[in-house]
Amino acid sequence: MKINDAVFGVVLLALGVVVLWHVQSFPKIPGQNVGPALFPGSIAAGLIVCALLLIVSGLRSRPRVAWLEAPPWMHSPRHVAAFVALVLSTIAYILFSTSVGFLIVASLGLFAMLVAFGVQRGMAVVVAVVGTIVIWYAFYKLLRVPLPWGVLERFAF
Amino acid sequence: MHDVGLAFQLVFDPYNLWVMLAASLFGLFVGAVPGLTATMATALLVPVTFFMAPIPAIAAIVSATAMAIFAGDVPGCLLRMPGTPASAAYTDEAYAMTRKGQTELALGAGLVFSAIGGLFGTAVLIVSAPALADFALRFSSFEYFWLVLLGLSCAIVITSERPLKGMVSLILGLLVACVGLGNPAGFPRFTFGSIELMGGIGLIPMMIGMFAVSEIIRFAVDTSPQMLIVDQPIGNVFKGMWTLTKRYPLQIFRGNVVGTLVGALPGAGADIAAWMSYAISKKFSKEPEKFGTGHVEGIVESGSANNSALAGAWIPALVFGIPGDSITAIVIGVLYMKNMNPGPTLFTQNPQNIYAVYLLFIVANILMLPLGWLCIKAAKQILRVPRNVLMPLILLFCIVGTFAINNTVFDVGVMLIAGLVAYVLEENGFPSAPAILGVVLGGMLEENFISSMIKSDGNLLGFFSRPIAASLGVLTLSAWFLPPVIRRLRRLAGA
Numbered sequence: 001m002k003i004n005d006a007v008f009g010v011v012l013l014a015l016g017v018v019v020l021w022h023v024q025s026f027p028k029i030p031g032q033n034v035g036p037a038l039f040p041g042s043i044a045a046g047l048i049v050c051a052l053l054l055i056v057s058g059l060r061s062r063p064r065v066a067w068l069e070a071p072p073w074m075h076s077p078r079h080v081a082a083f084v085a086l087v088l089s090t091i092a093y094i095l096f097s098t099s100v101g102f103l104i105v106a107s108l109g110l111f112a113m114l115v116a117f118g119v120q121r122g123m124a125v126v127v128a129v130v131g132t133i134v135i136w137y138a139f140y141k142l143l144r145v146p147l148p149w150g151v152l153e154r155f156a157f
Numbered sequence: 158m159h160d161v162g163l164a165f166q167l168v169f170d171p172y173n174l175w176v177m178l179a180a181s182l183f184g185l186f187v188g189a190v191p192g193l194t195a196t197m198a199t200a201l202l203v204p205v206t207f208f209m210a211p212i213p214a215i216a217a218i219v220s221a222t223a224m225a226i227f228a229g230d231v232p233g234c235l236l237r238m239p240g241t242p243a244s245a246a247y248t249d250e251a252y253a254m255t256r257k258g259q260t261e262l263a264l265g266a267g268l269v270f271s272a273i274g275g276l277f278g279t280a281v282l283i284v285s286a287p288a289l290a291d292f293a294l295r296f297s298s299f300e301y302f303w304l305v306l307l308g309l310s311c312a313i314v315i316t317s318e319r320p321l322k323g324m325v326s327l328i329l330g331l332l333v334a335c336v337g338l339g340n341p342a343g344f345p346r347f348t349f350g351s352i353e354l355m356g357g358i359g360l361i362p363m364m365i366g367m368f369a370v371s372e373i374i375r376f377a378v379d380t381s382p383q384m385l386i387v388d389q390p391i392g393n394v395f396k397g398m399w400t401l402t403k404r405y406p407l408q409i410f411r412g413n414v415v416g417t418l419v420g421a422l423p424g425a426g427a428d429i430a431a432w433m434s435y436a437i438s439k440k441f442s443k444e445p446e447k448f449g450t451g452h453v454e455g456i457v458e459s460g461s462a463n464n465s466a467l468a469g470a471w472i473p474a475l476v477f478g479i480p481g482d483s484i485t486a487i488v489i490g491v492l493y494m495k496n497m498n499p500g501p502t503l504f505t506q507n508p509q510n511i512y513a514v515y516l517l518f519i520v521a522n523i524l525m526l527p528l529g530w531l532c533i534k535a536a537k538q539i540l541r542v543p544r545n546v547l548m549p550l551i552l553l554f555c556i557v558g559t560f561a562i563n564n565t566v567f568d569v570g571v572m573l574i575a576g577l578v579a580y581v582l583e584e585n586g587f588p589s590a591p592a593i594l595g596v597v598l599g600g601m602l603e604e605n606f607i608s609s610m611i612k613s614d615g616n617l618l619g620f621f622s623r624p625i626a627a628s629l630g631v632l633t634l635s636a637w638f639l640p641p642v643i644r645r646l647r648r649l650a651g652a
Contacts, residue, residue, distance in 0.1 A: 073378040111548035
């Protein structure tokens with residue numbers, strides 16, 4: 001999505017100011033005039049300057065450039081679904097993989113994504129199950145990565 | 158000599174050869190499928206190479222990337238969609254050649270001159286890296302500070318159409334690098350009480366997010382229709398290559414040199430090398446009007462440029478730890494993980510590792526000929542793999558791979574956020590190359606800055622006290638101030 005430079009400028013300005021303010025609380029090193037605050041502080045100052053320049057440039061490009069321009073894909077429910085499925089599957093993995101277990105979360109997430117990406121239901125089920133098992137085998141058995149068992153703990157092997 | 162022998166043993170070990178073969182096939186596949194890039198291939202390999210010994214790990218990355226950069230030419234020819242950004246410079250040219258029925262000439266030129274480009278870049282690497290490393294032994298914190306700053310400035314100027322946005326990207330990268338305990342004072346910065354953040358924001362999860370997840374997002378929201386493959390039988394791709402070599406020796410040499418130099422510049426990689434080389438080829442050609450109609454000269458020159466850029470990027474990466482492109486930015490992370498810290502000591506302690514890296518490049522580029530030929534033959538089948546099935550699988554692989562580095566889902570969160578932010582920033586003209594350089598080099602920049610300040614007792618003039626430091630300093634400052642000054646002077650002269 002196209003966002004006007006001025007909007008970026010405002011966000012970055014806020015970020016720079018917050019960082020600069022926060023580093024004031026960093027301790028000084030006795031006997032030296034360079035402490036942990038110097039580097040992030042200088043970078044934040046640079047960011048503030050750049051943010052101001054961006055705001056100027058963004059305001060100057062009005063009204064030719066809108067504040068926020070929705071990209072073509074936002075008008076297509078299929079693409080929005082694909083994007084949402086992508087993000088939600090990842091978030092679901094982060095939140096639930098330890099409690100529910102890798103095998104369940106991964107196959108459900110894969111299935112949701114495949115369907116959202118336009119794959120037929122039947123094919124999606126097969127790919128989701130086979131894909132999960134292959135990746136599980138490669139990482140858990142071959143590379144010994146501790147993928148969580150979750151609710152299937154009793155069947156662990 | 159003993160070390161060279163050791164290097165041969167390391168490289169021609171059966172396990173290593175199998176790894177190179179598997180990685181090459183992986184690289185060919187990733188390069189040939191549009192939407193999967195060479196940098197993504199490297200990012201995807203990191204979780205797997207995490208568990209390998211150093212030389213097979215590097216072998217996997219070197220082979221995969223060399224093949225991927227060539228394989229990007231294939232869909233460019235057949236589908237008019239570049240498989241990797243590095244092939245975008247001459248995709249239209251190649252497709253035009255296919256329409257004229259000269260598919261095998263375009264693909265053959267891409268294959269053969271890619272291999273030659275890679276070998277040339279490797280030759281430059283072999284000759285220049287030890288010499289530079291020797292020079293680098295005289296470097297102290299002042300020199301490293303200016304060198305990193307020069308590299309970062311270079312990256313901003315070259316990779317962005319608007320230096321202001323490049324600067325913002327760089328600053329964001331540097332800020333990310335500030336998080337954690339890893340600063341000269343050892344003070345936990347921006348950790349907000351989180352143990353995970355004390356170690357800093359993971360480099361590998363960020364890279365996987367920026368290069369793999371953002372591409373998957375881009376695919377998910379891509380509204381353009383599928384393009385159809387040109388259905389023509391492909392003849393013998395090696396026919397006519399010797400004639401081309403005799404007709405365009407200057408172009409081949411120039412493409413190789415431009416590619417290696419651009420690759421060695423921090424932040425500028427195979428794609429920029431290909432664009433510059435194509436433009437140079439057209440400018441100095443005796444037949445510029447033929448460019449764009451299906452003329453092989455541009456493909457010969459820029460096809461060699463993008464592969465030589467791959468090898469060129471390793472020169473600053475191995476000698477200084479400054480990545481020449483995004484792929485080597487990831488490689489530097491891998492090198493640190495394998496205890497092969499980049500720098501002059503890499504050349505003095507365990508030189509068999511360096512010799513092994515040279516050998517790997519040579520073997521990978523020679524392997525490109527038979528495997529690339531195989532890829533061309535299998536092109537139609539590869540391009541028929543449904544990407545909407547592939548992309549979710551790749552996402553799961555990214556998630557599990559990222560988890561595997563530190564066994565924490567926090568890293569998966571970092572990966573997701575990095576992917577989303579990278580996507581939004583790139584859509585709005587903020588280049589990602591300066592951001593990666595900022596993350597990779599932020600620590601080095603600060604450490605050398607603080608050390609230098611302590612050594613010179615806070616006196617900024619100390620940064621020019623040593624001859625090499627002073628020259629690098631002047632170079633960096635002129636890179637900043639000369640362009641606007643020259644523009645101002647030109648305007649005054651023209652008025």
